[in-house]
Amino acid sequence: MMAGVQRVATSVVSKPMANQAKENFGTQALGEVIISLEAVGVRYKRRGGLLRKPDYFQALQGIDLDIYRGETLGVVGRNGAGKSTLLRLIAGIIKPDSGTITNHGVSVSLLALAAGFDAELPGTDNAIFSGMLLGYTRRQVEARLDDIEAFSELGDFMHQPVKTYSSGMRSRLGFAVAMYMTPDVLLLDEVLSVGDKEFRKKAEAEMMKKLHSDQTVILVSHSEAQIDRVCDRKIEL
Amino acid sequence: MREKEASSPGLVNPSPMPLVDEAAKWAMEAMRNQQWQEAAQRWAVLQHAYPDEAMVWIQAGICHRQLGNLAMAQNLLESAVERFPGRPAGILELTEVAYANNDTSRVAALLEQARERFPNHMPVLLKSAELEQRLGHPADAERYNVQAREQFADHPQPWVQYAELAMQREEWSLALSRWVEVRQRFPEHPAGYNRAALAAEQAGDVRHARRLRLAREYGQKWLESFDEPSQTEKQALDDKISPPTRRHWLAFIDLIWTKARLNLKSEASQNYLRYLWWVIDPLLYMSVFYLVFGMLLNRGGEGFVAYLLTGLVPFQWFAKTLQQTSNSIVSNKGLMNQVHISPLFFPLVGIVQNSGKQLLVFFMLGIFLVFYGLPPTVHWLAFIPVMLVQLFLMAIFSCTLAMLVPFVRDLTNLIPTGIQFMLFCSGVFYSASIIPEQWRSLFFLNPMANILYQYRLILIEHQWPDWQGLGWVLLGCLLGSVLLFWLYRRVESVLPRVVIE
Known part of the structure; x- marks a missing residue:
């Protein structure tokens, strides 16, 4: 497809005013660096085996990036530009082939909607397991079950198997489970577009709240307009 | 096309006279498109048809002022004031003409006259505040604004002006707090968000500015939730869930x-x-x-x-x-x-x-x-x-x-x-x-x-x-x-x- 095409991350600090925080409307100055990437590269093996020379696809190359505490960082790029790979790297799910990633002791998690859902099981069971997968303890997620039910607006469907849900209902449940998660760094991969129009607005408002509190957020989106609207800084892959 | 449609009933076919509001739309449309010349002509036509409507005189005056025909504008507006002594609009538009002539003393005289004749008229008070602000008398401006706000608390304009006065003086934090008041009273008013965002930006708080712009979509409640988390949210914050970097082995076993x-x-x-x-x-x-x-x-x-x-x-x-x-x-x-x-x-x-x-x-x-x-x-x-x-x-x-x-x-x-x-x-x-x-x-x-x-x-x-x-x-x-x-x-x-x- 695009073998060997080299992509270089251009890190653009788009808001030079960010450093001029005055008065007391919440601090703006870029905080300490909490995660830093240095010359990070990732390549995937496309084919190859014992008898054939392996063929690689360079997903990311030479990425230098510092992530600051409290910022909202937007990541834009075409399909296949390596946006999701970058998030996986930052989340610590995968390691780079070259370069280094330093995490200065912060918890990072990827907001995964409907992770590990089993279609045969009712919404409650799925909410509990999915929550536990994301990092809640069982008690924490059980204590929030009522809130999850209320936020997802599923009503009786909460006790029906997920296979009877529409795709919108599935993502509503997934979102309701995930939104209580507050890791130091929250990674969002195109999650601001779930459910129907009404729910999307509600979900977006809830997410925006995270984006605008002191949470560090890295947001991946196809929509550059959305990134510009909500992010302090953006990078292009 | 549209012009023809609108003009035909009144001019070509004389029998049923359309209502003045209907006819005015025709001229207003040109004004909305800022085609002042065209609008002035349309108002002139309407002047003949509806000479007893204050609107046709005043609007024609506005068009001429926009075109720079200040003398013509003044004539039209003065005759409006004369013909319709019960309406303050003519006087207020005359102040605009005076502003265009850079004649602030004339503005002051006009406004004084207006205040005498229409003591409890909101636009008069607002214009007075505006003038004082221009003349560099912020205290007087605030005084007129207070009057307007007290008497017309249900109208957004005095409140918006209240914030704008602070904006004009570049007192950004004061402006921001006044915009808060605007939003609380008129959550639907766009200025409460857009103009406040500008104030935040000027104050150097880019993030707050962005938040304000987004709040236009998500509403004042959403915005307030940042400042004072509600009881339930406070509780949610207290036991907020931060996932561990590595799962505890007991949690892992529970998961399995x-x-x-x-x-x-x-x-x-x-x-x-x-x-x-x-x-x-x-x-x-x-x-x-x-x-x-x-x-x-x-x-x-x-x-x-x-x-x-x-x-x-x-x-x-x-x-x-x-x-x-x-x-x-x-x-x-x-x-x-x-x-x-x-x-x-x-x-x-x-x-x-x-x-x-x-x-x-x-x-x-x-x-x-x-x-x-x-x-x-x-x-x-x-x-x-x-x-x-x-x-x-x-x-x-x-x-x-x-x-x-x-x-x-x-x-x-x-x-x-x-x-x-x-x-x-x-x-x-x-x-x-x-x-x-x-x-x-x-x-x-x-x-x-x-x-x-x-x-x-x-x-x-x-x-x-x-x-x-x-x-x-x-x-x-x-x-x-x-x-x-x-x-x-x-x-x-x-x-x-x-x-x-």
Whole structure:
């Protein structure tokens, strides 16, 4: 497809005013660096085996990036530009082939909607397991079950198997489970577009709240307009 | 087109006069498009048709002011003031003309006149405040604004002006707090967000500015939730959930246990007979062996069916588990790339899940043995440690295979054959005693052979197991598990990539 095409991350600090925080409307100055990437590269093996020379696809190359505490960082790029790979790297799910990633002791998690859902099981069971997968303890997620039910607006469907849900209902449940998660760094991969129009607005408002509190957020989106609207800084892959 | 439509009733066809509001739309449209020349002409036409409407005079004046015909504008507006002494609009528009002439003293005179004639008119008060602000008398400006706000508290304009006055003086923080008041009173008013955002930007708070712009979409409530979290939210903040960098091992075990239980539930929910299958399945299985070997063939001598089943039942546990878990990491590649989780999770869930079902099978085997004429003895107690060692052994085998398969997918093709081979090497169908003495230690190197031998000692021979043999298997498993833990740590971040390659 695009073998060997080299992509270089251009890190653009788009808001030079960010450093001029005055008065007391919440601090703006870029905080300490909490995660830093240095010359990070990732390549995937496309084919190859014992008898054939392996063929690689360079997903990311030479990425230098510092992530600051409290910022909202937007990541834009075409399909296949390596946006999701970058998030996986930052989340610590995968390691780079070259370069280094330093995490200065912060918890990072990827907001995964409907992770590990089993279609045969009712919404409650799925909410509990999915929550536990994301990092809640069982008690924490059980204590929030009522809130999850209320936020997802599923009503009786909460006790029906997920296979009877529409795709919108599935993502509503997934979102309701995930939104209580507050890791130091929250990674969002195109999650601001779930459910129907009404729910999307509600979900977006809830997410925006995270984006605008002191949470560090890295947001991946196809929509550059959305990134510009909500992010302090953006990078292009 | 539209022009024709609008003009035809009033001008070409004289019979029914349209209402002035209808006709005014025609001229207003040109004003909206800022076609002042066109608008002025249309108002001139309307002046003839509706000379008793204040609007046509005043609007015509506005158009001419926009065109720069200030004298003409003044004439029109003055005649409006004269013709309609009860309306302040003419005077107010005259102030605009005076502003255009840079004649602030004339503006002041006009406004004073307006205040005398219309003491409680909001636009008059607002214009007065505006003038004072322009003249550099902020205190007077604020005074008029206070009057306007007191008398017209339900109207947004005085409140917006209140904030704008601060904006004009570049007192950004004051302006921001005034915009808060605007938003609280008129949550739908766009200025409360857009203009406030500008103030925040000027104050250097880019993030607050962005938040204000977004609040235009999400509403004032959303915005307020940042400042003073409500009671429930406060509570949510108190016990906010921050996931640990690495899961606690107890949480990991709970996760495995939960998933295994849910898998069993899910599996059962797909059948009509649900959990009953867990009993029916082994029952059928044992019945087949009983029929074929015990009744039809009558082979193997006395007690062969019991001998066969005490080997076959534990072996099936081993085989099924291995088959189910060997591909578990590959088949969960989606999940592995979504959440941070040790890949050990996947084979372990399969093991626990299968073991849950196996407990029932063992129970059925016990019942069978009793009916077969092998009643329980105290030695059956040793069944538990033997079963646990087998569980441990299976965990080692399963986790090793599950880890290797992602790297060498071809292995999956070998697994069924491998299990067959194991079946024949473990003495399921024959007794270890038929193996020549010199090969026997080699035979027992196969841990499954060792374990099956232990089961039979307990269940059929009514003896205690060969603790030493069991001990060796356990030791092997312990060493294996240490090695496995180490290996899994090493491949943890490699596997999510390997599985999708």
